[in-house]
Amino acid sequence: xxxxxxxxxxxxxxxxxxxxxxxxxxxxxxxxxxxxxxxxxxxxxxxxxxxxxxxxxxxxxxxxxxxxxxxxxxxxxxxxxxxxxxxxxxxxxxxxxxxxxxxxxxxxxxxxxxxxxxxxxxxxxxxxxxxxxxxxxxxxxxxxxxxxxxxxxxxxxxxxxxxxxxxxxxxxxxxxxxxxxxxxxxxxxxxxxxxxxxxxxxxxxxxxxxxxxxxxxxxxxxxxxxxxxxxxxxxxxxxxxxxxxxxxxxxxxxxxxxxxxxxxxxxxxxxxxxxxxxxxxxxxxxxxxxxxxxxxxxxxxxxxxxxxxxxxxxxxxxxxxxxxxxxxxxxxxxxxxxxxxxxxxxxxxxxxxxxxxxxxxxxxxxxxxxxxxxxxxxxxxxxxxxxxxxxxxxxxxxxx
Amino acid sequence: xxxxxxxxxxxxxxxxxxxxxxxxxxxxxxxxxxxxxxxxxxxxxxxxxxxxxxxxxxxxxxxxxxxxxxxxxxxxxxxxxxxxxxxxxxxxxxxxxxxxxxxxxxxxxxxxxxxxxxxxxxxxxxxxxxxxxxxxxxxxxxxxxxxxxxxxxxxxxxxxxxxxxxxxxxxxxxxxxxxxxxxxxxxxxxxxxxxxxxxxxxxxxxxxxxxxxxxxxxxxxxxxxxxxxxxxxxxxxxxxxxxxxxxxxxxxxxxxxxxxxxxxxxxxxxxxxxxxxxxxxxxxxxxxxxxxxxxxxxxxxxxxxxxxxxxxxxxxxxxxxxxxxxxxxxxxxxxxxxxxxxxxxxxxxxxxxxxxxxxxxxxxxxxxxxxxxxxxxxxxxxxxxxxxxxxxxxxxxxxx
Numbered sequence: 001x002x003x004x005x006x007x008x009x010x011x012x013x014x015x016x017x018x019x020x021x022x023x024x025x026x027x028x029x030x031x032x033x034x035x036x037x038x039x040x041x042x043x044x045x046x047x048x049x050x051x052x053x054x055x056x057x058x059x060x061x062x063x064x065x066x067x068x069x070x071x072x073x074x075x076x077x078x079x080x081x082x083x084x085x086x087x088x089x090x091x092x093x094x095x096x097x098x099x100x101x102x103x104x105x106x107x108x109x110x111x112x113x114x115x116x117x118x119x120x121x122x123x124x125x126x127x128x129x130x131x132x133x134x135x136x137x138x139x140x141x142x143x144x145x146x147x148x149x150x151x152x153x154x155x156x157x158x159x160x161x162x163x164x165x166x167x168x169x170x171x172x173x174x175x176x177x178x179x180x181x182x183x184x185x186x187x188x189x190x191x192x193x194x195x196x197x198x199x200x201x202x203x204x205x206x207x208x209x210x211x212x213x214x215x216x217x218x219x220x221x222x223x224x225x226x227x228x229x230x231x232x233x234x235x236x237x238x239x240x241x242x243x244x245x246x247x248x249x250x251x252x253x254x255x256x257x258x259x260x261x262x263x264x265x266x267x268x269x270x271x272x273x274x275x276x277x278x279x280x281x282x283x284x285x286x287x288x289x290x291x292x293x294x295x296x297x298x299x300x301x302x303x304x305x306x307x308x309x310x311x312x313x314x315x316x317x318x319x320x321x322x323x324x325x326x327x328x329x330x331x332x333x334x335x336x337x338x339x340x341x342x343x344x345x346x347x348x349x350x351x352x353x354x355x356x357x358x359x360x361x362x363x364x365x366x367x368x369x370x371x372x373x374x375x376x377x378x379x380x381x382x383x384x385x386x387x388x389x390x391x392x393x394x395x396x397x398x399x400x
Numbered sequence: 401x402x403x404x405x406x407x408x409x410x411x412x413x414x415x416x417x418x419x420x421x422x423x424x425x426x427x428x429x430x431x432x433x434x435x436x437x438x439x440x441x442x443x444x445x446x447x448x449x450x451x452x453x454x455x456x457x458x459x460x461x462x463x464x465x466x467x468x469x470x471x472x473x474x475x476x477x478x479x480x481x482x483x484x485x486x487x488x489x490x491x492x493x494x495x496x497x498x499x500x501x502x503x504x505x506x507x508x509x510x511x512x513x514x515x516x517x518x519x520x521x522x523x524x525x526x527x528x529x530x531x532x533x534x535x536x537x538x539x540x541x542x543x544x545x546x547x548x549x550x551x552x553x554x555x556x557x558x559x560x561x562x563x564x565x566x567x568x569x570x571x572x573x574x575x576x577x578x579x580x581x582x583x584x585x586x587x588x589x590x591x592x593x594x595x596x597x598x599x600x601x602x603x604x605x606x607x608x609x610x611x612x613x614x615x616x617x618x619x620x621x622x623x624x625x626x627x628x629x630x631x632x633x634x635x636x637x638x639x640x641x642x643x644x645x646x647x648x649x650x651x652x653x654x655x656x657x658x659x660x661x662x663x664x665x666x667x668x669x670x671x672x673x674x675x676x677x678x679x680x681x682x683x684x685x686x687x688x689x690x691x692x693x694x695x696x697x698x699x700x701x702x703x704x705x706x707x708x709x710x711x712x713x714x715x716x717x718x719x720x721x722x723x724x725x726x727x728x729x730x731x732x733x734x735x736x737x738x739x740x741x742x743x744x745x746x747x748x749x750x751x752x753x754x755x756x757x758x759x760x761x762x763x764x765x766x767x768x769x770x771x772x773x774x775x776x777x778x779x780x781x782x783x784x785x786x787x788x789x790x791x792x793x794x795x796x797x798x799x800x
Contacts, residue, residue, distance in 0.1 A: 052742045052743075054743060057460075060457075080732070089714075096729050096733070292743075312488065328496035340451070
């Protein structure tokens with residue numbers, strides 16, 4: 001690794017400030033300042049797994065209101081390789097994205113995608129899902145790879161066990177996550193300037209659905225005085241009630257002056273609950289992945305675009321949606337595109353879904369600022385859940 | 401079919417005017433006025449086969465400078481069906497495209513894609529390439545389908561034999577093409593107002609590579625006094641010299657005050673030759689289809705984006721290209737996108753290729769207006785052919 005720069009560039013240093021707090025709860029609005037732009041929180045980060053938010057140009061991503069994208073360290077390390085990206089100027093320049101970037105630690109992907117071979121205190125050994133090649137990821141390598149990629153926010157390597165493992169395994173994962181975060185902080189320094197912008201390190205709280213382990217994990221990571229904290233180890237198969245409870249518990253354990261990031265969540269009602277619990281940042285593949293599979297997300301639940309019900313439906317995906325897809329295209333047209341396997345089907349549905357998510361976040365931020373978050377969150381939740389219930393009923397009646 | 405409207409709407413009637421003629425040759429610049437905008441000629445029409453210019457939003461298509469798109473009657477008739485599209489307001493509204501549209505006659509697709517069952521004076525019987533269903537296309541049905549789709553320019557049903565058939569078959573195809581064009585004109589009326597804009601009928605000259613048959617076909621169609629004329633039956637396997645010769649011969653047989661459309665052509669050197677011969681309109685799947693297969697088109701020939709040569713190449717696809725893809729993205733990034741099978745690879749390469757084609761047309765139009773077409777066409781042809789020759793030499797040396 002090269003020496004950290006001592007003098008800051010003309011780009012601003014990383015900072016986070018809470019700008020509005022919900023007087024009736026834990027929610028807050030804030031401003032994240034990065035070397036690649038300012039971000040209003042609570043923020044939703046679309047996932048740009050392999051150097052692209054799948055199916056969208058970065059102009060189209062920007063037009064949805066997105067200002068912060070998540071890149072997957074695991075994918076980019078394997079292909080095209082972090083050294084290639086570093087030689088080409090880092091991930092911002094490689095992708096052509098002028099906004100801010102966060103890279104994950106690779107921990108979750110190693111556990112969910114790769115063929116896991118061994119995990120010990122040193123690191124995690126796995127085989128690539130692409131070609132079966134063998135790799136060992138350590139906290140030090142995670143930092144090296146993420147510094148090469150050059151995101152504004154990097155994540156400490158964590159151990160993320162699946163839902164349902166024994167308490168002893170959850171505790172061991174917390175131990176390891178703390179030890180690895182400490183090693184990440186040692187090589188990284190907590191925050192560092194490179195190539196003209198500041199990078200900051202976030203830690204990831206583990207602890208499964210065990211309150212005592214969540215408390216221990218949060219306490220140990222807080223002692224490292226990191227720039228931000230993620231709530232990890234959720235959205236891994238646990239019941240919704242556990243997700244809600246652990247989000248609320250963990251958010252409350254984190255420092256008020258640092259951004260709190262709930263990883264891999266979720267549907268609109270999950271996001272509303274997270275915001276109520278005081279979460280500032282979210283990422284999730286749902287809006288992009290479901291779009292590619294022909295499912296639009298609306299305030300009233302999922303809409304399976306490919307469904308023959310829509311073959312002559314002149315209405316837009318969501319009648320109250322101001323996005324460019326809903327202003328211009330009918331369900332019948334989108335259904336036709338999926339039916340004819342046109343690339344434009346995933347492109348337009350992804351565009352709508354990301355607009356919907358960014359509008360959802362904007363409305364939640366406005367509600368916090370205007371002191372009416374409880375009502376707005378209840379409305380989001382009720383509409384979504386009623387829509388989903390109606391959809392399930394239709395499927396049960398064979399009309400879905 | 402419904403009655404034609406008698407009173408024109410606020411949209412302008414169709415017209416074509418030659419605005420500049422090359423004093424040293426047959427080339428000309430013109431202005432096509434349609435109910436959906438004005439188009440500067442010579443014009444290149446991207447192909448929007450099944451209700452989309454594959455991989456691009458219509459905003460992105462518009463941004464390339466495209467103002468006229470070709471839709472495939474055969475594909476849209478089969479899926480989603482012309483009646484569905486008519487019920488949804490016609491093809492412009494169905495797609496959400498505000499510019500002008502031309503629909504082909506379905507003749508070429510029936511001969512090239514479908515399982516042809518029988519062709520006689522009545523029409524052509526075929527099985528769908530989608531589901532094997534049996535259909536009979538007649539001149540009358542072609543007009544009915546195209547009127548339902550609602551394009552600004554519709555094409556008379558033609559009989560397009562492949563290259564290399566016996567002269568008697570070429571002559572029979574000319575006979576049938578004339579008879580069918582006459583029937584199209586009878587049901588269609590040559591030009592007609594429907595739903596507030598005027599639609600006009602173009603005829604298609606056949607005759608293979610036989611000058612006498614080309615002359616006969618052009619003469620018979622001219623007698624029908626159609627709004628425009630296409631040069632069909634080329635780009636079907638004949639040698640390049642025959643394409644050039646037949647284009648020049650046929651263009652010279654067509655009325656000077658009507659647009660001349662060379663169907664299914666071609667590479668940049670083919671287009672330069674067509675413009676020199678006095679052609680006003682071109683369509684071709686090359687820029688869109690090659691893009692999806694990972695090939696960029698540049699002034700210096702093809703560039704196979706997926707090639708590992710480009711894995712660390714920081715240059716844009718074409719260093720002198722002002723398109724948004726070349727301004728923002730490297731070959732290394734595009735190569736990565738194809739390698740990772742990201743939809744964005746085809747999206748960005750299609751964007752570049754269409755920009756390149758529309759820039760090529762704009763430069764040819766400028767050259768005509770400024771009296772330097774011969775030089776410009778020679779430059780386009782030499783650069784393209786030298787680039788292609790170098791590429792073939794690289795492949796032969798095993799470096800391609």
